[in-house]
Amino acid sequence: MMNFHILTLFPEMVMQGLHTSILGRAVEREHISIEAVNIRDYTLDKHGKVDDYTYGGGAGMLMQAQPVFDAWQAVADGIAARGASPGRVIYVTPQGKTFHQKMAQELAAEEDLIFLCGHYEGIDERVLEEIVTDEVSIGDYVLTGGELPAMVMIDAIARLVPGVLHNTDSAVTESFYDGLLEYPQYSRPEVWHDRRVPPILLSGDHAKVDAWRLEQSILRTKERRPDLYEVYCNKNL
Numbered sequence: 001m002m003n004f005h006i007l008t009l010f011p012e013m014v015m016q017g018l019h020t021s022i023l024g025r026a027v028e029r030e031h032i033s034i035e036a037v038n039i040r041d042y043t044l045d046k047h048g049k050v051d052d053y054t055y056g057g058g059a060g061m062l063m064q065a066q067p068v069f070d071a072w073q074a075v076a077d078g079i080a081a082r083g084a085s086p087g088r089v090i091y092v093t094p095q096g097k098t099f100h101q102k103m104a105q106e107l108a109a110e111e112d113l114i115f116l117c118g119h120y121e122g123i124d125e126r127v128l129e130e131i132v133t134d135e136v137s138i139g140d141y142v143l144t145g146g147e148l149p150a151m152v153m154i155d156a157i158a159r160l161v162p163g164v165l166h167n168t169d170s171a172v173t174e175s176f177y178d179g180l181l182e183y184p185q186y187s188r189p190e191v192w193h194d195r196r197v198p199p200i201l202l203s204g205d206h207a208k209v210d211a212w213r214l215e216q217s218i219l220r221t222k223e224r225r226p227d228l229y230e231v232y233c234n235k236n237l
């Protein structure tokens with residue numbers, strides 16, 4: 001059982017997206033839990049304000065330290081009450097390390113993960129210094145907030161939690177084709193718009209099918225991702 005906690009100003013956005021399809025089923029079956037905590041619920045400002053202008057001037061508003069810290073404290077207290085070790089706090093930001101599959105595997109071994117989503121121009125640096133353990137980006141482009149990146153990471157991590165995917169086969173196939181792109185796949189009918197399914201896939205010869213798929217994976221990787229192909233070649237020298 002893995003528990004995801006998301007500190008955000010837009011809880012409905014992440015809850016909607018993460019309770020659908022495979023992750024929704026994983027929540028129902030209690031392989032994972034997903035809790036969104038509304039940072040605004042923790043502000044001490046009587047008008048519900050959570051942001052303010054930046055010292056030194058410049059564009060936009062900054063999320064203030066107090067509501068972020070108190071929202072985190074509430075989650076951390078809940079984890080401590082269960083007797084679990086304190087969860088890593090992942091601040092989702094374009095300034096972080098770029099997320100990748102190995103990082104997903106490492107994080108999937110944790111019991112609790114806390115995602116901190118910024119909005120507007122970011123968050124007061126002082127609260128980041130106090131609570132954040134990891135800063136992670138999902139790629140070199142800028143989004144309006146951390147909610148979509150947090151959802152991307154949670155999806156990638158959750159599918160690695162035992163029981164979330166039905167067939168452990170998916171994970172096995174992935175490790176066999178580690179670092180390669182997927183081979184092309186076909187379903188019925190055998191002919192569609194004059195295009196035939198590759199005959200070898202209809203042969204019933206599993207060894208031949210496996211060999212063909214590996215060859216296709218290698219070809220695709222070579223053509224489309226020469227960077228990954230080079231890593232694969234060096235690994236299989």
Ligand code: ADE
Pocket residue numbers: 092093094136137138139140141142143144145146149
């Ligand atoms: N917030 C805004 N853009 C982001 C990105 N690319 N990755 C993570 N967090 C972000």
